[in-house]
Amino acid sequence: MIRAAVPAVTGYTGVFHGTPDQVGSVRREVARRVAACPRADDIILVASELAANAVQHSDSRGQFFTFRCEVRAGYCRVEAEDLGGPWDIRPGDGERPHGLDIIGTLVGEANWGVHGDASGRVVWARLEW
Secondary structure (H helix, E strand, O other): OOOOOOOOEEEEEEEOOOOHHHHHHHHHHHHHHOOOOOOOHHHHHHHHHHHHHHHOOOOOOOOEEEEEEEEEEEEEEEEEEOOOOHHHHHOOOOOOOOHHHHHHOOOOOOEEEEEHHHHHHHEEEEOOO
């Protein structure tokens, strides 16, 4: 597939209701902005996992969360900022990986992380090409 040139810097920030249907909205917004990126499919998958985690595993459920996407020459950084809550990183059960396992596999363990605590946090990932 031939992709158009990636702009030098593209940024996006959106606030979404903390409901499962909004994961698709995040996916569509990110897809519009990363279509020209060599790793567009991976970026969209990571964005979807981050948004799903914000809705399912934080105090943002039923409230709101913020999603950011920044594309620069050579990489894209995506992040979901949620309202915090208990943080329970569960490793995959060996049969089906969890969202953070998928993210770690796609970006590498050094290219994702969590900032914050139970009162609010940002989960981010950086995808390079």
